[in-house]
Amino acid sequence: xxxxxxxxxxxxxxxMGDYNDRxxxxxxxxxxxPYIVEELVSMAATKDLSKxxxxxxxxxxSSFLDNGFEKEAHVPGMFGADDGHFLSFYRSSWRKExxxxxxxxxxxxxxxxxxxxxxxxxLPSSLHMRRxxxxxxxxxxxxxxxxxKTYPFPVNDPDFILQEMEEGVRFAGVFEEDRLxxxxxxxxxxxxQSAEMTDFAVNPDYRKxxxxxxxxxxxxDDCAKSGIKCLFTIARACSYGINSLFSKGDYEFSGRLxxxxxxxxxxxxxxxxxxxx
Numbered sequence: 001x002x003x004x005x006x007x008x009x010x011x012x013x014x015x016m017g018d019y020n021d022r023x024x025x026x027x028x029x030x031x032x033x034p035y036i037v038e039e040l041v042s043m044a045a046t047k048d049l050s051k052x053x054x055x056x057x058x059x060x061x062s063s064f065l066d067n068g069f070e071k072e073a074h075v076p077g078m079f080g081a082d083d084g085h086f087l088s089f090y091r092s093s094w095r096k097e098x099x100x101x102x103x104x105x106x107x108x109x110x111x112x113x114x115x116x117x118x119x120x121x122x123l124p125s126s127l128h129m130r131r132x133x134x135x136x137x138x139x140x141x142x143x144x145x146x147x148x149k150t151y152p153f154p155v156n157d158p159d160f161i162l163q164e165m166e167e168g169v170r171f172a173g174v175f176e177e178d179r180l181x182x183x184x185x186x187x188x189x190x191x192x193q194s195a196e197m198t199d200f201a202v203n204p205d206y207r208k209x210x211x212x213x214x215x216x217x218x219x220x221d222d223c224a225k226s227g228i229k230c231l232f233t234i235a236r237a238c239s240y241g242i243n244s245l246f247s248k249g250d251y252e253f254s255g256r257l258x259x260x261x262x263x264x265x266x267x268x269x270x271x272x273x274x275x276x277x
Contacts, residue, residue, distance in 0.1 A: 003154040009043075012036055016047065020152055020262045021095075023047075025054035027190070034063035041067070041089065050092035053260060057082040064089075073255025073272035077230040080193040084232075086257060086272060095259050104237045104269060108253065111243035116250045119213030123174065127211070129218055132171035132183065137161045139180040140171060147201035149265045155199060171199075172218050174211050182211035186219040186231075194230035195223045200242060212245050220249075224277050232274040236263060246273040 004017025004024075011029035016022075023044050028036070033056075044052050054064060057079040065071065069087040078084025090096040098104070123129060132140060137158040145156030154160045164185070165171065174182035182202040186195040197219060202211045223231060235242045237256055247253070251273035259267045 003152070009039060010036060014040070015152075016043070016049070018047075018049070019150075020260075021267070022049055022051040022053055022260075025052070025056070028054070028056050028060060030057075030060060033060045037063050037067050037069075044089075044091055050090070050095040051259070052089040052091075053257065054087050054089075056085055056087065058085060061085045061087060071255075072257050075194070075230065075232045075254060075272065075274045077276055078189075078194045078232065078274075080191065080229075084194070086255065088257065088260075098258060098269070100238070100269075104256070104271075107238060107240050107243055108271065110240055111247040112253065114244050114248045117248045118250075119216060119245060119248050120210035121213045121217040122210060123214050124209055127174050127176055127181070127206075127209070129172060129174045129214060131222075132165075132173045134162055134165060136171070136173060136180065137165070140173065140183055143180055143183055143201050143203065144199065146203075148263060150262050152261050152263060170195075170219065170222055172215050172222075174202075174206075174215065176206070181206040182215060184212070184215040184219060186223055188223070188226070188228065192226070192228065194232065195219075195228050197231055197233045197246075200245075212241070213249075216245060216249055220275075220277075229277050230274065231277065232272060234261075234270045234272055236261075237269040237271045243271055243273075246275075249275070251275040 004015050004019045006015050010032040012032045013027040015024040040052050064087045069089045072088050073086040075084040141156050141158040168188050170186045173180050184200040188195045254272045257270040260270045
């Protein structure tokens with residue numbers, strides 16, 4: 001499973017490469033703005049990457065919007081007192097074109113019809129859940145490698161998972177005896193204000209028994225106890241299951257990121273959902 005490189009530009013963190021054919025500004029250091037905007041555009045041109053995707057606080061969005069970036073999603077309270085925005089700059093017209101827009105709209109409509117209905121979050125008696133630690137890294141990497149043909153980050157690498165754990169990412173797993181059959185994570189922001197609910201994977205033999213709902217509820221409770229107020233997810237727009245999971249869990253849809261992420265073998269659009277605790 002290939003992946004792009006994570007690099008430091010000035011004091012900000014980006015992911016860049018041919019795999020997702022993009023630059024992703026993952027963490028903006030405020031003192032880098034506005035200079036970093038031109039740098040990212042220049043880097044994308046040099047590498048001939050077709051998209052720049054940024055996650056920035058509202059207070060720093062105007063420098064990007066004034067230079068050709070477009071707002072694709074908005075998350076209230078992502079940075080505490082400040083909202084967050086996902087903005088995109090398209091260098092190639094094809095990257096901005098929806099080829100499956102009608103189907104993605106149907107997925108969203110089905111999900112929104114289930115708004116707030118709640119997820120099954122009680123596991124069958126044969127299964128149990130616990131927080132995952134370093135000793136689970138290999139089993140977790142195996143589950144992710146089996147679930148995702150491709151993924152924007154190297155989640156099939158135990159060393160990457162260990163690094164994520166060291167940086168504060170919280171993983172939860174569901175087991176049958178000692179076999180890991182489902183997992184997900186909460187990536188808590190460095191400022192402790194928000195968490196991205198992500199990396200949901202369930203062994204195909206164990207689907208439709210409430211594992212994803214139980215994982216989501218567990219991670220939400222974990223985050224709430226830590227004082228985190230904003231939860232969000234970037235979900236595959238084509239997936240009825242994952243979009244319905246968050247809609248039923250009372251998350252709000254806030255935008256679509258077009259042709260954003262190389263996942264399961266090709267570039268896919270992603271839906272952003274959020275929930276304020």
